[in-house]
Amino acid sequence: MIKTYLIIDGYNIINQWADLKEIAKTSLEDARTKLISEIQSYAKLKNYYFIIVFDAYNINDRIKQEVFENGSVIFTQKHQTADSYIEKLVYDMPKVYEIYVVTSDFTLQRMIIGSGANRITALELEKDLDFAKKTSMKKTEEQYHKERNNLEKSLDVNIINKLDKIRRGQAE
Template identity: 25%
Template sequence: MKTRWSVASQKHLLVDGANILHTWPELRALLRRERTAAQARLMSELSAAHDSEGVRVTVVFDGSGAELEVTCPGGLQTFAVVRTPRGMTADDFIERWVGRADEPAACWVATGDVGEGRTVAALGAQWITPDQLAAWTRRAAGGLDAKLAGRGRENDRKWQRRS
């Protein structure tokens, strides 16, 4: 019997972390100097999609430990960083997640690996390229900026009415 992982019906963005770090030029340059800073920058970029669109985000890296490691930066369970155990690649994890998802079509996988992209698409997920992911995060950041500016104007009007 196949174990099913419960995945909410909302859109779930699964990111092949190492692939994106090596594909986005600004992250690739930073990666050469400081891996931790490059990973933090990737998380920051992805947080725009998470925060402005309510997208669940999971960034997956190849790990080297004995067990699967999951952390939730900022304490939000809807934004996770996964490091696979030794012997399991990020691709393996992503494929298993999509294959066991209740709604594979709600999974969006970001990778520049054509073979991986085709595999997850065959499993029912949406495959997006690193360039498509970059465009998405820019749009999301722009939408978030607009929302914040609108709230700032609204707060200003409320304060003016109170004065």
């Protein structure tokens, strides 16, 4: 089975999605947390491994990485942009993987397509994420209705027939 990677330009997405952009006005940390949570759920639904890359352009001398069950979050090192990190990451990845890079940055999109990866815009990801959530909820709801414990399943046929007669007003 081919492993699928979803590589995300974190701040680009935060600045493109209206709800995250609004959250970022008061707390960039909260916007990052919400993005990470959304992507974790989405990646689980799609069976992707995600990598979210955030610029730490003037902050740290070292790359900071947080590892999750199905992905990781990376803060680049000082004087390194998320774009340059993503470019190198895609270039260095084995071509046996299916790679999707999520960004609305035109220059980065051109580079990743040239490296053999696929590009997804921020809007396309947002729409697919919403669709995946709705589909998952519908499947969960259908499964619930299939598996719920009906009284009818546990009753004897004779009792069901008697109850049906009572319901129709034909009680003996």
